[in-house]
Amino acid sequence: MPADFTGTWDIVDNQNFEGYMVALGIDFATRKIAGVLKPQKIFEQDGDSFTIKTITTFRNYTCSFKAGEEFEEITKGLDNRKCQTTVNWDNDKLVCVQKGEKKNRGWTHWIEGDTLFLELTCEDQTCKQIFKRSA
Ligand code: VL7
Secondary structure, three states, rough: OOOOOOOEEEEEEEHHHHHHHHHHOOOOHHHHOOOOOOOOEEEEEEEEEEEEEEOOOOOOEEEEEEOOOEEEEEEEOOOOOEEEEEEEEOOOEEEEEOOOOOOOEEEEEEEEEEEEEEEEEEEEEEEEEEEEEEO
């Protein structure tokens, strides 16, 4: 049985989001707005099929995929790039590789109890986010 991420998660910590946004080439004004947001993650999971919604007061981002199947991701409203993206299980972690213009781009999610972890990487920058289950 794979891990079940289904639910709603509220951010409680966000380390080096600024560095991650700089690596993605996000402009100064947008970074200042984005840097104070408190994103919520809403996971819908049916086995290996996922929809992850990242919800903020500024912009929302939705990504749907099936583990193990490559898809074209357009990071609309974020850095607006096209990636060939694959998310795979690594034991109970979800490991995403976003192939495209930016080197070493991807993210990893995992759960420990009622805590959801996310590490977002682009080039030499890693942002570490922590969420607590709210529903
Ligand atoms: C993680 C934001 C910064 C542009 C707006 C900020 C809007 C949220 O990759 C992500 O989630 C994965 C893993 O959970 C699933 O899709 C999105 C947010 C990255 C990067 C870019 C700043 C402008 C913040 C919508």
